[in-house]
Amino acid sequence: MTEQAKVPAIRFAGFTDPWEQRKFSEIVDVCSGRDYKHLDEGPIPVYGTGGYMTSVSEALSHNRDAIGIGRKGTIDKPYLLKAPFWTVDTLFYAIPKSDINLEFALCSFLNVDWKSKDESTGLPSLSKESINETVLSVPNVVEQNHLGNFFADLDRLITLHQRKYDKLVILKKSMLEKMFPKDGESVPEIRFAGFTDPWEQRKLEDIANRVTRKNEGESDLPLTISSQYGLVDQRTFFNNQVASKDMSGYYLLRKGEFAYNKSTSGDSPWGAVKRLVRYEKGCVSTLYICFGLDGADPDFLVTYYETDRWYKAVQMIAAEGARNHGLLNIAPNDFFDTALILPPSREEQELIGLFFARLDNLITLHQRKLELLQNIKKSLLDKMFV
CATH class of the missing domain: 3.90.220.20 (DNA methylase specificity domains)
Incomplete structure (x- = not known):
């Protein structure tokens, strides 16, 4: 202006x-x-x-x-x-x-x-x-009409991308429900062709190893778990560093390893399990339960913990009323004793993990397009008006 x-x-x-x-x-x-x-x-x-x-x-x-x-x-x-x-x-x-x-x-x-x-x-x-x-x-009514039509077209484009994004989110939610066996069942409703064996119950300790390595000056990146975005930089997420400046007593998590945050929320009634993918390494609170994988596909396990199929096992080890300001009272040994259900075939695990990884990438792509259009609109509202 x-x-x-x-x-x-x-x-x-x-x-x-x-x-x-x-x-x-x-x-x-x-x-x-x-x-x-x-x-x-x-x-x-x-x-x-x-x-x-x-x-x-x-x-x-x-x-x-x-x-x-x-x-x-x-x-x-x-x-x-x-x-x-x-x-x-x-x-x-x-x-x-x-x-x-x-x-x-x-x-x-x-x-x-x-x-x-x-x-x-x-x-x-x-x-x-x-x-x-x-x-x-x-401005005069003719210029108003030009501006009005332009922004109406832009709004329609934003709405179109919003609908595409919403449909993909709904599709993912539906497939999470149908591609994992329901409680008490051993086969999912939808399955890749060629796989017929029933899924097996395994304890987490059978496929994972606990990570308790301490950070000894190797990293100064404080991590926190977001139910939506996974393991993220605490300073960016909270616009502040909640963790202590001295993180020598924190666990050091490496890329590909998992962390369980026992804090509950509306999106995560029994906490959240996420894998570190954004950074090579970082520090997490010792309140988190951390682990690496030995005997399962990591993408499959990422997806498994996005379903509600693991809630019942955690619910059984979380004592009734044992919450402290939204933090579940769950001991690491009890958590590793929880039962999971997974395909016996590593190939089927990998196919499921790959399917949801690609779907997540598609959702992220549409989300970025939507955010770009929204930012363009915000900028043009500033530059095309007095």
Whole structure:
């Protein structure tokens, strides 16, 4: 943006006029949402600050699209509302005036730091007045339409990649369920051709060896386990180093070895087991149970611990109520005594491991494409608006 001339840094060819300074009250009518609980079920979607909630029999806006913006709670995530719709009382809906392009109005809302206009000391909140009095710059309607159409196309592309990513995540979840035997069974629902032998129960100690080597100045990389990303640099993940600066008492983990974090979370009700793949070596807390593999395919075991098939075995050794601030009370010997179920054929293990490794790579590829498009949009919102 050129501040004095009131023009954006990037602009469609043919447009040279400066943008006009206006208030949001001049480009939209901000309307209040209402309670919907007195309404019958129906085809009209009800929206809150987090998106779609339910469907009812009546609409607040019958034929005029709008932008939803939080009145209370989440106030910095405006989004498009297609009529007919109903909004709850914590979500304003802003209807563009006749000379304002809907998508341009949405982009204008996205470009405002609404959190800076929070008027509460507790739950974030916005008032109609704070929205209406916010100043923005507006081009003529033809340029608005160009911008609106451009960002609508970009949003459709982002949505397309989001759907591809979501489908792959759902596919993985489904295949994890079907390619590993259910509790009490010895063969999976889906299997690679040529394998018919029942899967076998093995104790972890039969295929793994415990790692207890101490870090003696060999590494200064503090690692932590994320249920989503695996073993990651603690400094980057927490934006801070939680581990002690002196990590001489920590376990030294080498690439390819595993660690079990006994801390529970919503995603990991019985903790998480992950393999070190991002770094050659690193340090982990001695609260972790670490091991290397002797008698199983590592990619298979990575996938096995992404299923819930090992939960029951861990549940049996975790004493009822034996949790300390979300940390399971599990002794290493008991953990290595847990039973796993795996194919007797190393070849089948490798095929399963390879299948999920490739699926993970595909998911990561689509995730990166999605993040790239989202970053492009964020950058262009900054450069194509005043």
